[in-house]
Amino acid sequence: MFSQSTTTVARVRCFHCGEPYLDGAFALADRSFCCLGCQTVFSLLRENGLEQFYELNSAPGTRIRAASAAAKWVFLDDPAVAEKLLDYADPARAKVTLHLPAIHCVACVWLLENLFKLHPGVGHSQVNFSRREAAITFAPDKIKFSQLAALLASIGYEPQLTFGETEKAAPAPWRKKAWLQIGLAGFAFGNIMLMSLPFYFGLNSFNGGWFKPLAGFLSLAFALPVVTYSACDFWQAAWLSLRQRTLTLEVPIVTGLAAIYLSSAYDVLLQRGPGYCDSLCGLIFFLLCGRLFQKKTYDRLTFDRDYKGFFPLSVVRLDRAVSPQAATGAPGALRPAEVCVAISQLETGDHLILRHGELLPADATLVSGEACLDYSFVTGESEPVACAVGGHLFAGGRQVGGAIEVETVKPVAQSYLATLWNNEAFRKHSDRDLDSQTNRYSRRFTKIVVGVALAAAVFWIFRDAAKSLKAFTSVLIVACPCALALAAPLTLGTAQRLLARLNIFLKNALVVERMAGVDTIVLDKTGTLTCADVRGVEFVPAAMGLSAAAADWIGSLARHSAHPQSVRIAKSLSFAVLPVVGFAETPGCGIEGEVAGRRILLGSPAWLAKRGVAMGDLIRPAISVAVAVDGKYAGAFSLENSLRPEVARLIAQLGGLFELALLSGDNEREAARFQKLFGDRAILKFNQSPADKLNFIRELQQRGKKVMMVGDGLNDAGALKQADVGVAVVESIGVFSPASDVILDAAELPRLAKVLKFSRSAARVVRAGFVISALYNVVGVSIAAAGLLAPMVCAILMPLSSASVVVFSCGATAWLGRRLQVQRLPVESFVRPDFQPPAFNLQPVVKEAA
Amino acid sequence: MSVIIILILASLTVGLIFLGAFIWSVRSGQYEDTLTPAMRMLTDEPSEKISQTKSKLK
Numbered sequence: 001m002f003s004q005s006t007t008t009v010a011r012v013r014c015f016h017c018g019e020p021y022l023d024g025a026f027a028l029a030d031r032s033f034c035c036l037g038c039q040t041v042f043s044l045l046r047e048n049g050l051e052q053f054y055e056l057n058s059a060p061g062t063r064i065r066a067a068s069a070a071a072k073w074v075f076l077d078d079p080a081v082a083e084k085l086l087d088y089a090d091p092a093r094a095k096v097t098l099h100l101p102a103i104h105c106v107a108c109v110w111l112l113e114n115l116f117k118l119h120p121g122v123g124h125s126q127v128n129f130s131r132r133e134a135a136i137t138f139a140p141d142k143i144k145f146s147q148l149a150a151l152l153a154s155i156g157y158e159p160q161l162t163f164g165e166t167e168k169a170a171p172a173p174w175r176k177k178a179w180l181q182i183g184l185a186g187f188a189f190g191n192i193m194l195m196s197l198p199f200y201f202g203l204n205s206f207n208g209g210w211f212k213p214l215a216g217f218l219s220l221a222f223a224l225p226v227v228t229y230s231a232c233d234f235w236q237a238a239w240l241s242l243r244q245r246t247l248t249l250e251v252p253i254v255t256g257l258a259a260i261y262l263s264s265a266y267d268v269l270l271q272r273g274p275g276y277c278d279s280l281c282g283l284i285f286f287l288l289c290g291r292l293f294q295k296k297t298y299d300r301l302t303f304d305r306d307y308k309g310f311f312p313l314s315v316v317r318l319d320r321a322v323s324p325q326a327a328t329g330a331p332g333a334l335r336p337a338e339v340c341v342a343i344s345q346l347e348t349g350d351h352l353i354l355r356h357g358e359l360l361p362a363d364a365t366l367v368s369g370e371a372c373l374d375y376s377f378v379t380g381e382s383e384p385v386a387c388a389v390g391g392h393l394f395a396g397g398r399q400v401g402g403a404i405e406v407e408t409v410k411p412v413a414q415s416y417l418a419t420l421w422n423n424e425a426f427r428k429h430s431d432r433d434l435d436s437q438t439n440r441y442s443r444r445f446t447k448i449v450v451g452v453a454l455a456a457a458v459f460w461i462f463r464d465a466a467k468s469l470k471a472f473t474s475v476l477i478v479a480c481p482c483a484l485a486l487a488a489p490l491t492l493g494t495a496q497r498l499l500a501r502l503n504i505f506l507k508n509a510l511v512v513e514r515m516a517g518v519d520t521i522v523l524d525k526t527g528t529l530t531c532a533d534v535r536g537v538e539f540v541p542a543a544m545g546l547s548a549a550a551a552d553w554i555g556s557l558a559r560h561s562a563h564p565q566s567v568r569i570a571k572s573l574s575f576a577v578l579p580v581v582g583f584a585e586t587p588g589c590g591i592e593g594e595v596a597g598r599r600i601l602l603g604s605p606a607w608l609a610k611r612g613v614a615m616g617d618l619i620r621p622a623i624s625v626a627v628a629v630d631g632k633y634a635g636a637f638s639l640e641n642s643l644r645p646e647v648a649r650l651i652a653q654l655g656g657l658f659e660l661a662l663l664s665g666d667n668e669r670e671a672a673r674f675q676k677l678f679g680d681r682a683i684l685k686f687n688q689s690p691a692d693k694l695n696f697i698r699e700l701q702q703r704g705k706k707v708m709m710v711g712d713g714l715n716d717a718g719a720l721k722q723a724d725v726g727v728a729v730v731e732s733i734g735v736f737s738p739a740s741d742v743i744l745d746a747a748e749l750p751r752l753a754k755v756l757k758f759s760r761s762a763a764r765v766v767r768a769g770f771v772i773s774a775l776y777n778v779v780g781v782s783i784a785a786a787g788l789l790a791p792m793v794c795a796i797l798m799p800l801s802s803a804s805v806v807v808f809s810c811g812a813t814a815w816l817g818r819r820l821q822v823q824r825l826p827v828e829s830f831v832r833p834d835f836q837p838p839a840f841n842l843q844p845v846v847k848e849a850a
Numbered sequence: 851m852s853v854i855i856i857l858i859l860a861s862l863t864v865g866l867i868f869l870g871a872f873i874w875s876v877r878s879g880q881y882e883d884t885l886t887p888a889m890r891m892l893t894d895e896p897s898e899k900i901s902q903t904k905s906k907l908k
Contacts, residue, residue: 056893126886129883183876187872190865218858
């Protein structure tokens with residue numbers, strides 16, 4: 001092992017972004033910053049009198065990771081693109097709603113709403129915190145759309161524009177409608193109850209000739225908009241389910257509602273009684289409250305499942321003048337123009353320029369440049385693959401290093417990734433949701449209720465024909481399965497909300513139910529069980545080992561590079577920062593520079609060999625970065641992908657409850673290690689392509705297994721989608737997979753076993769809720785079938801059944817959730833310093849603001 | 851007891867006024883975002899902002 005440097009480096013936190021860094025190289029006005037980007041933002045805000053930003057929250061800024069060139073946004077000025085994104089535009093005024101994932105605290109809201117101070121062309125801006133959106137009005141003649149985007153990016157709020165968004169989804173109008181429906185139902189519920197009070201208490205002085213019909217007709221009038229408008233979604237759903245010849249829960253609900261309203265109208269018109277309008281409005285009110293709660297939970301967690309979101313919106317295309325000189329690139333020839341075009345406009349044969357970090361949108365061949373593509377999205381291999389000129393490059397690769405020129409050989413839609421993601425088999429059929437517990441119960445329930453109602457009617461025909469109709473409608477009224485309809489959404493919705501607090505995000509509440517049914521868990525290796533961090537970086541001593549001085553040299557050099565391997569090496573060393581002279585990075589090869597008078601080379605062994613470093617017969621570790629000092633080989637770093645913390649314990653926990661399997665795109669190098677970890681029964685498969693993973697899952701399912709696939713994102717997108725539950729383990733929310741049902745913060749992975757147990761308990765709570773509502777129904781239906789149903793009984797029994805189910809579902813789930821949270825792991829210990837909380841986590845922010 | 855009809859009418863009028871106010875508030879978008887306004891009020895707003903913003907909108 002290498003010796004540690006004795007020099008301790010003071011950890012300072014950046015005044016702007018709060019990230020710890022090693023030295024105060026950047027300072028301004030007694031403040032110190034981690035990077036030039038943070039300092040620039042600070043000075044920009046200071047010049048414009050926006051220093052209050054720093055008073056609202058400590059270190060509220062976002063680190064500017066890569067200076068984004070203004071040219072990156074030029075495509076926004078293309079009228080075709082702008083038209084899709086702008087909410088409104090005329091020559092003098094335009095309005096746009098942008099998704100800014102970096103919004104995270106009260107200071108962000110303040111800064112963005114004071115954006116007009118930074119540029120005279122910006123008008124009013126309004127932030128929607130929960131949706132991480134800012135609606136900005138600007139004057140296109142003073143500030144172009146692209147400049148606005150660049151301005152936002154320059155202060156740390158880079159707009160997230162995805163391909164999906166350009167085909168703008170209609171804004172969801174359900175909120176307004178839902179609130180109106182609830183308000184109306186609540187209003188009618190309260191007022192009808194007030195008018196019914198005399199009947200509840202048998203106050204006969206109100207039984208005068210005019211009061212009863214007045215109250216009856218007013219109740220009917222109030223209930224009419226509630227039944228038609230507030231409950232309209234139930235009518236639509238019931239109609240749809242009847243047309244599809246299925247029985248969802250809405251059918252008996254709607255039957256009940258119709259029965260209550262019609263029999264109330266019958267009673268009032270014939271002056272037989274006050275009707276049941278109070279119960280009717282109460283039922284609808286409770287139903288709508290349950291639904292709103294559920295939708296609000298969904299809404300907070302919606303994420304774009306569109307694969308298009310992963311491709312860049314635009315690429316740089318070379319539009320060559322058709323002249324032989326230009327084609328050969330002879331001096332003096334017309335330089336080909338670089339044009340930003342939207343991906344949808346790409347055609348086969350186009351020449352593209354791909355710069356560092358950009359995704360290749362379609363299969364292509366390399367024309368010039370040193371291609372080094374990171375296919376981690378596709379294959380799971382995190383090592384970039386080099387490619388020679390003329391070689392075939394696959395869509396989804398990310399260029400690492402300098403710019404390359406490629407010629408597309410396939411249209412975008414047909415490229416490998418798109419084919420994989422577009423495959424019909426990957427779509428989870430929505431009718432799988434029909435198989436949920438609620439719908440299974442509702443089918444049985446409806447049949448029983450209709451049976452009982454008919455039986456009661458037939459029975460009374462022979463005994464007392466007048467009571468027959470009343471018994472029939474009474475059964476339908478009482479059996480209205482509102483409590484049943486509330487049990488599942490409330491329990492599962494609460495469970496989903498509790499999990500979201502732990503940074504575990506579910507696509508929808510039904511996932512909890514599917515999770516409860518899982519019996520087999522398939523884990524992906526790269527990026528899921530293993531992670532690339534400080535652990536696993538080892539120096540392989542060659543001639544001299546790693547002395548403190550050498551650690552200083554290497555660390556000082558490595559911290560200048562943003563390459564993942566340099567970052568890992570710099571993090572793993574403790575070193576004193578020394579100045580570096582003549583730093584140079586050869587993309588895809590290595591870095592070099594002069595530290596303390598010594599020339600240090602840090603890079604791939606092949607590159608060092610090319611630079612004339614004699615390496616002898618060194619045993620090369622699988623992934624290695626070699627070091628040369630003054631032209632002499634000094635050793636190498638072996639970068640092992642290390643296991644995430646507590647993975648061993650997690651696997652031991654899961655192993656007792658589930659069948660386990662491991663899939664990996666990597667080679668079998670580590671097979672023995674994982675077989676030991678997983679035990680003998682588990683299936684381990686290596687060298688798996690995305691299609692292999694998918695087939696493996698499908699095979700398991702064909703054997704009747706309910707499979708949960710835990711992967712890291714796109715390389716196993718197909719498998720995630722095929723699995724009954726797909727779990728994406730993410731380090732930051734920007735890289736999640738569109739195919740997953742669950743997004744799990746990587747730091748929470750050790751808790752997976754507890755989450756699965758929790759979901760099983762939640763499913764039991766749902767069943768208990770069903771039992772409670774069934775008990776009420778048995779009591780109510782027996783009273784009704786006996787022909788004894790009075791409005792008073794109805795008014796007490798029905799809201800009581802709904803309310804008790806609401807209390808039970810939420811209470812029991814919250815209690816289970818508390819047990820889940822008590823056993824909270826010390827998360828701090830393994831959160832990476834540059835970890836950003838996922839965009840939809842709302843919890844800590846308000847506290848900070850207070 | 852016929853005075854009850856006046857009470858009913860009065861209570862219904864008040865109720866309907868509030869229902870109208872509720873419908874107006876929903877329509878005008880006050881229920882769209884219930885989180886940000888609570889954060890916005892925590893910051894001191896320089897008075898120039900309001901006038902400046904308004905003049906820009908015109």
